[in-house]
Amino acid sequence: MLGIAVLGVGSRGLEYMSFVKYFHRKKAKISAVCDFNSTRLKEVAEKFKLPPDKCFLDEDEFFAAGRRGDALFICTQDASHYSHAMKAMDAGYKNILLEKPVSKNIAECEELARRAKEEGVHLVVCHVLRYSGYYRKIKEILRSGELGEIVSINHSESIAYFHFAHSYVRGNWHSEAATSPSLLAKCCHDIDLIQWFMEEECKQVSSTGSLKYFKKENAPPGATERCLDGCKAKNNCPYDAERLYITDPFYKATFIKYMGRVLTDKIISTKKEKYETLKNGDYGKCVYFCDNDVMDNQIVTMNFASGKTAVHSMSAFTDKMFRKTHITCTKGEIIGQDSDSKITVNIFGKGGKKVRTKIIKLSGHVEGDIRFIKRYIVK
Ligand SMILES: NC(=O)c1ccc[n+]([C@@H]2O[C@H](COP(=O)([O-])OP(=O)(O)OC[C@H]3O[C@@H](n4cnc5c(N)ncnc54)[C@H](O)[C@@H]3O)[C@@H](O)[C@H]2O)c1
Incomplete structure (x- = not known):
C-alpha cells in the first residue's frame, strides 16, 4: 500500500x-x-x-x-x-x-x-490534459504518421465568463505579482500540449494581450463595490455573485455555484455562511471594482525549429469552458473541441472520418485529472 x-x-x-x-x-x-x-x-x-x-x-x-x-x-x-x-x-x-x-x-x-x-x-x-483520452487520441493520430508532418497548430482556450470572474478577477489568480500571469496560470497546459504535439524545440515566441474589460470604467450605472450592497445593475449582470454562488437554479447553474468550500473553507456550507462570505470576502466584490491586473485575453505565436508554427489564444469572454484545436499537417488535418468525444480527421484526397475518443464527460479538465492520478498511482 x-x-x-x-x-x-x-x-x-x-x-x-x-x-x-x-x-x-x-x-x-x-x-x-x-x-x-x-x-x-x-x-x-x-x-x-x-x-x-x-x-x-x-x-x-x-x-x-x-x-x-x-x-x-x-x-x-x-x-x-x-x-x-x-x-x-x-x-x-x-x-x-x-x-x-x-x-x-x-x-x-x-x-x-x-x-x-x-x-x-x-x-x-x-499537466493533466496530456492524460485525457481526447488529447491522447490526437497524439496517437499524429504519431501514426498517416497525416504526414505537422505544419501548424491553431489552439484556443475558452475560459468562460463566470470561471474567469471567479478565478482571475475576484479569486486566487487575480494578481500577477501574488501568483502568476493568467496565461501561465491557465494556459501552461495549452503551451505544454503544443510543445508535446510538435516534438521539437520552439525557437521564437511572441505574445500580446490586455486586461480589456474587468476595470472600473466598465462598471454599469448604479453598480456598487459589492454585489450585496444594493447594486442597481444586479438583475442584468451575468457576474452577480449572489446569483452565481447561491441563487442560480440547478438547470442554469455553472460549477461556480458548487464552489462553497472556496467561499467558506468548509466542505459543506450553509446558505447563511455563503451569504456572510459574499458580504465580506473577495468573492462578493463587483467584478468592475476588484484589484485585478491579469489579462483577460491574450495571444501567443510560436515558431519551431523546422519551420512549424503555432498560435494559441485565450479569452475570458465565452459562454462555456472548452478548448479547440486545429492541427494542419502535410497530408491531412485534425479538428476538435475537447468537450466533444469526437475528433474530425481529414486526409487530403481521401475524405474525412470522425474518430471517437474515450472521455469521461465532466466539466473542465476533471477527465484529465482522474486519468492523471490513475496513471500516477500505477507508475
Ligand atoms: N493542474 C491543474 O489543472 C490545476 C487546476 C487548478 C489549479 N491548479 C494549481 O493548483 C494549485 C492549488 O490550487 P487550488 O485551487 O487547490 O488552491 P487552494 O487555495 O484551494 O489550495 C491551496 C491550499 O494550500 C494551503 N497552503 C498554501 N500555502 C501553504 C503553506 N505554506 N503551508 C501549508 N498549507 C498551505 C492553503 O491553505 C490552501 O488550502 C495552484 O498552484 C493552482 O495554480 C492546477
Whole structure:
C-alpha cells in the first residue's frame, strides 16, 4: 500500500485525495496532510480518518518530520511551488507530484529539473490534459504518421465568463505579482500540449494581450463595490455573485455555484455562511471594482525549429469552458473541441472520418485529472 502525503488540502489537494480514496483504495492511502488553514485541515482529517500525528498545520514541522509517505503531492499556491519542491527533496521524497505552474522564474524551473535529475527524484508536474483520452487520441493520430508532418497548430482556450470572474478577477489568480500571469496560470497546459504535439524545440515566441474589460470604467450605472450592497445593475449582470454562488437554479447553474468550500473553507456550507462570505470576502466584490491586473485575453505565436508554427489564444469572454484545436499537417488535418468525444480527421484526397475518443464527460479538465492520478498511482 502506497502512502501519499499531501501539502495543501485546498481544491486540488482535496480532489486528488478523493480520487485516491475512491478509485485507488486497494493501492494507495493518504498518509499525512499539511495545511496552514485549520478549518480545512480539520475537515480533511475527519473525512480521511487521519489521527493528529498525521496532520500538520505548519510546513516546517511537516518537513522536519521527514518523509511522511512514499509520495508527496504539492498542491499549494503558485508562488510556493518552487520552495515546497526544494524542501520536499531536502526531506528525502523521491516521488513528488507538483501542481502547475512550476514557477514564473525560468531559473527556478531549471534548477528543480536539474536537482530532480541528479538526485533521481521522480518529479511530475500536473499537466493533466496530456492524460485525457481526447488529447491522447490526437497524439496517437499524429504519431501514426498517416497525416504526414505537422505544419501548424491553431489552439484556443475558452475560459468562460463566470470561471474567469471567479478565478482571475475576484479569486486566487487575480494578481500577477501574488501568483502568476493568467496565461501561465491557465494556459501552461495549452503551451505544454503544443510543445508535446510538435516534438521539437520552439525557437521564437511572441505574445500580446490586455486586461480589456474587468476595470472600473466598465462598471454599469448604479453598480456598487459589492454585489450585496444594493447594486442597481444586479438583475442584468451575468457576474452577480449572489446569483452565481447561491441563487442560480440547478438547470442554469455553472460549477461556480458548487464552489462553497472556496467561499467558506468548509466542505459543506450553509446558505447563511455563503451569504456572510459574499458580504465580506473577495468573492462578493463587483467584478468592475476588484484589484485585478491579469489579462483577460491574450495571444501567443510560436515558431519551431523546422519551420512549424503555432498560435494559441485565450479569452475570458465565452459562454462555456472548452478548448479547440486545429492541427494542419502535410497530408491531412485534425479538428476538435475537447468537450466533444469526437475528433474530425481529414486526409487530403481521401475524405474525412470522425474518430471517437474515450472521455469521461465532466466539466473542465476533471477527465484529465482522474486519468492523471490513475496513471500516477500505477507508475
Ligand atoms: N493542474 C491543474 O489543472 C490545476 C487546476 C487548478 C489549479 N491548479 C494549481 O493548483 C494549485 C492549488 O490550487 P487550488 O485551487 O487547490 O488552491 P487552494 O487555495 O484551494 O489550495 C491551496 C491550499 O494550500 C494551503 N497552503 C498554501 N500555502 C501553504 C503553506 N505554506 N503551508 C501549508 N498549507 C498551505 C492553503 O491553505 C490552501 O488550502 C495552484 O498552484 C493552482 O495554480 C492546477
